[in-house]
Amino acid sequence: MVLDAKIHLDSKGLGNTIVANKEASNQDKTKTIIFIRHHLHEGLKVEYLTVKDPLELWKNLKERFDHQKIVILPKARYNWIHLQLQDFKTVSEYNSKLFKISSELKLCGENIIDNDLLEKTFSTFHATNVLLQQQYHEKDFKKYFELISCLLVAKQNNDLLMKTMEFVSLVLHHSLK
Numbered sequence: 001m002v003l004d005a006k007i008h009l010d011s012k013g014l015g016n017t018i019v020a021n022k023e024a025s026n027q028d029k030t031k032t033i034i035f036i037r038h039h040l041h042e043g044l045k046v047e048y049l050t051v052k053d054p055l056e057l058w059k060n061l062k063e064r065f066d067h068q069k070i071v072i073l074p075k076a077r078y079n080w081i082h083l084q085l086q087d088f089k090t091v092s093e094y095n096s097k098l099f100k101i102s103s104e105l106k107l108c109g110e111n112i113i114d115n116d117l118l119e120k121t122f123s124t125f126h127a128t129n130v131l132l133q134q135q136y137h138e139k140d141f142k143k144y145f146e147l148i149s150c151l152l153v154a155k156q157n158n159d160l161l162m163k164t165m166e167f168v169s170l171v172l173h174h175s176l177k
Contacts, residue, residue: 005039024054079104080105091151
């Protein structure tokens, strides 16, 4: 909610109304109060009914509800540490989970860069794929999407090869009868 609200206020030119020591017109402050109150739970609307300054309301709500680091960060760090490529049926599932966790870490102020994503992925290859891990590592990817694209193409090629082998096996089996 906080990030969405900030983005919306910025898009409407109202971002200064919730920033200390920034000038904002009374009209902009009123628009901001209306927007914030519109998105509040009914019980909170009543509780904060007397607050007329958007910055004060924003600070009050932030103080009351901004506990992301306390709640989200430890779980996100735990999930990051225990994330393993081998635990997923597909590269896409792993990729989705990796981005969910890295987004949670970023939300809490952790700086996750492409190199972190690359190293995380390399370090989680199954022990039986050490040679494969080294081969991918030697390609010296600079961007995470390059590695994932390569892994997805490799998986697709492997699936196609397996289907071809099944077909050849089936044809050979029928021709021997």
